[in-house]
Amino acid sequence: MNRGISRAGKAGLRRQGARIVAAGALGTAVLALAVTPAFAKGSVDLTASPGTVSVGHTIHVKGYGDSDDEQYAKFCAQERTGTRGAWRNVACGRVVEVAAKDATVDVKIKATHRGVVQFRGVLYAVDGPHGGHPVADIHTSTRTVRIR
DSSP states (O other): OOOOOOHHHHHHHHHHHHHHHHHHHHHHHHHHHHHHHHOOOEEEEEEEEEEOOOTSEEEEEEEEEEEEEEEEEEEEEEEEESSOOOOOEEEEOOOOEETTTEEEEEEEEESSSEEEEEEEEEEEEEBBBTTTOOOOEOOOOEEEEOOO
8 A cells, every 4th residue: 555645746735835935935025015114205405606705705505405204394504614513504494395395595695704614404394384393304415615
């Protein structure tokens, strides 16, 4: 008496095993997608011109920003003297609904001292259309202006 599994039975077990492996791989892929964090898309840009300016002349700082992660935001231009130290807000644009348009800032600053001044833009998320509790979301790279 032969107690082994027939050839047809072995082929069925192989197919069933392949189905289990495929279902396990699919489940792992779905789990990986569910656990992976979603990254919001946003963009910011700031220009400071000219690159070199004389004392007493103006520096034009202009920028914009938007983020898919925020409903309301405002964009601010910041400056610092030299290449180290604390940043301070120079000017901020209006609070906007980001889905409707970009948050912007446009300001002219008078160069008062010789040396280096750096500028950057910061997009702040705010609680509502009237502002309230700003939280820095994205910032631009630094723009350097030399004052002679």
